[in-house]
Amino acid sequence: LGRARPGHPAPVALAVVEDITQARRNAEALRLAASVFENTTEAIAIFDGHDGIETVNLAFTQTLGYAEREAKGLSLSQLGSARYSRSHFDAISRSVAAAGSWSGEILLRRKDGELLPMWVSISSVRGIDGTLKNRIALFNDLTERKQQEEAVWRHANFDAVTGLPNRLKLSEHVDQLIRGDRPAGGAQSLSLSLLFLDMDNFKFINDSFGHRAGDDLLVDFGQRIRLIAGEGAFVSRLGGDEFVIVVHGAAGIDALDVARRIEQGLATPFLVEGQNFFVSASIGIARHPWDGRSFDELLQNADTAMYWAKDNARGRVGAFTPDMNRKVVDRVRLLSRIRHALDEGAFSLVYQPQVSAVDRSVRGFEALVRWTDGELGTVSPARFIPACEESGLIVPLGMWVLETACAETMRMMRHGMPDITISVNVSVVQLAQPDFVPRVLEVLERTGLPADRLELEITESLMMGCFDASIDKLNELCGAGVRLALDDFGTGYSSLTYLRRLPIHTLKLDKGFIDDVHRRSDARSLVASIVRIARDLK
Numbered sequence: 001l002g003r004a005r006p007g008h009p010a011p012v013a014l015a016v017v018e019d020i021t022q023a024r025r026n027a028e029a030l031r032l033a034a035s036v037f038e039n040t041t042e043a044i045a046i047f048d049g050h051d052g053i054e055t056v057n058l059a060f061t062q063t064l065g066y067a068e069r070e071a072k073g074l075s076l077s078q079l080g081s082a083r084y085s086r087s088h089f090d091a092i093s094r095s096v097a098a099a100g101s102w103s104g105e106i107l108l109r110r111k112d113g114e115l116l117p118m119w120v121s122i123s124s125v126r127g128i129d130g131t132l133k134n135r136i137a138l139f140n141d142l143t144e145r146k147q148q149e150e151a152v153w154r155h156a157n158f159d160a161v162t163g164l165p166n167r168l169k170l171s172e173h174v175d176q177l178i179r180g181d182r183p184a185g186g187a188q189s190l191s192l193s194l195l196f197l198d199m200d201n202f203k204f205i206n207d208s209f210g211h212r213a214g215d216d217l218l219v220d221f222g223q224r225i226r227l228i229a230g231e232g233a234f235v236s237r238l239g240g241d242e243f244v245i246v247v248h249g250a251a252g253i254d255a256l257d258v259a260r261r262i263e264q265g266l267a268t269p270f271l272v273e274g275q276n277f278f279v280s281a282s283i284g285i286a287r288h289p290w291d292g293r294s295f296d297e298l299l300q301n302a303d304t305a306m307y308w309a310k311d312n313a314r315g316r317v318g319a320f321t322p323d324m325n326r327k328v329v330d331r332v333r334l335l336s337r338i339r340h341a342l343d344e345g346a347f348s349l350v351y352q353p354q355v356s357a358v359d360r361s362v363r364g365f366e367a368l369v370r371w372t373d374g375e376l377g378t379v380s381p382a383r384f385i386p387a388c389e390e391s392g393l394i395v396p397l398g399m400w401v402l403e404t405a406c407a408e409t410m411r412m413m414r415h416g417m418p419d420i421t422i423s424v425n426v427s428v429v430q431l432a433q434p435d436f437v438p439r440v441l442e443v444l445e446r447t448g449l450p451a452d453r454l455e456l457e458i459t460e461s462l463m464m465g466c467f468d469a470s471i472d473k474l475n476e477l478c479g480a481g482v483r484l485a486l487d488d489f490g491t492g493y494s495s496l497t498y499l500r501r502l503p504i505h506t507l508k509l510d511k512g513f514i515d516d517v518h519r520r521s522d523a524r525s526l527v528a529s530i531v532r533i534a535r536d537l538k
Helices: 021-039 058-064 086-099 143-157 167-179 202-209 211-229 255-265 295-312 323-344 381-391 394-414 428-432 436-447 467-479 496-501 521-536
Strands: 043-047 053-056 101-109 115-126 132-141 192-199 234-239 242-248 270-272 275-277 281-288 317-319 347-355 362-373 377-379 421-425 454-459 483-489 506-509
Touching: 043 058, 058 132, 086 101, 086 115, 115 143, 143 167, 167 192, 167 234, 167 242, 167 295, 192 255, 192 295, 202 211, 202 428, 211 234, 211 242, 211 255, 211 270, 242 255, 255 281, 255 317, 281 295, 295 317, 295 323, 295 381, 323 362, 323 381, 323 394, 347 394, 347 421, 362 381, 362 394, 377 381, 381 394, 394 421, 394 428, 394 436, 421 483, 428 436, 436 454, 436 467, 454 467, 467 483, 506 521
Parallel strands: 281 317, 362 421, 421 454, 454 483, 483 506
Antiparallel strands: 043 053, 043 132, 101 115, 115 132, 192 242, 192 281, 234 242, 270 275, 347 362, 362 377
């Protein structure tokens, strides 16, 4: 493209133009792919046609702990857990070759030996001629998801406080045992028993010391009965203070033997937050198939037997009988009538005089609650008081007794009996209420009865298992001027240490000590000794 010189041809310029747009796009795509390969959080490995690793990305080295040079040449089977056979990975290779891809869960082993659950997706890459060139594997770590699934599963199947199996897990276990307890002939054999345990007075401890102490006690209780029951037993917590033990005949465990050993094992106190708690349990037993052919039926009847044991005496064992169902119906009816009586004001008080043995003068009265029902007739306190304590109805009934007794004592004092004292029984359930002390003081203020004219009676057995929680409240009442009496002395644990620490004014001997004083010298000596102790302690 210049001027032609004379005698020379004109210069010629040749230009070749090529469109490189696509090449630039391809290069950009390669750079982008390489960037994604290196920077993605998903572990990636590229295998050659012989199943050996050619290259890996940064996420792979971070996840599995192999540097790129260490990973080269490793096969998927070499990365996998030793629990897999070689044929397992051969099957994966065949699937990739046939379908072009495969995905599934594999347990891989990190370089340091830690096992990781991984979701692996493998795709094949073929050349222009259709031959297999590479396999690309993507690894997604499932550890966090597995942990979440495990947490959900544990929450659904195990108690959050004690770690013991819950009702759902218990139901599955019993159903499985029942299905496996049917011989080929179709008949069922005795091989399964449910022990339903209910801790006595747990509510008092929980309310008095707080839920943390209550939870610690539940944990210790569960561990102890699990140890006592043995490895062949299945121990679970239903909720609250209720536990269920499943014993199977095939394990050579007898339900009654387990129940007796639990009774003995609970004689040792539990140490919670530096305090000793004596905790007993009422135990009901139901046996398969006689007492039920399903989990629900067995559980209901074991529960019924437990309530029978609790009604007869705390800490006892009851084996289910069909007659107990009638007693449960009677109990439900009784509680219904008690609620009706509270609403209608159907309870009444009688006053038992307390007479001086010295001058025969009346020193005071003990208020005793009585009940005559329109349907049930006259109901013994020995029947309705335990039902009230178990159901919690003793709280409103006890406050009614206290207020009524204080008000009527004031009327007696105004009518010429100024020096009398009124004694009112206090239940462990009442004493467990956080507002028990202020409510007693409110009653005294409302009725006008002087505090030193009221004597609250507590039983000796009440002190066991809840002594430290009770004594603060009793000291507060005593400081306000209220008198305290220890009832039924000698029938419980008779700890002289407790007797010394309690702020009591009156010691009441159990009637059994008095009955024989005119016949037996040992009875007279025992009563005389207790009287001397009481006088020395003022």
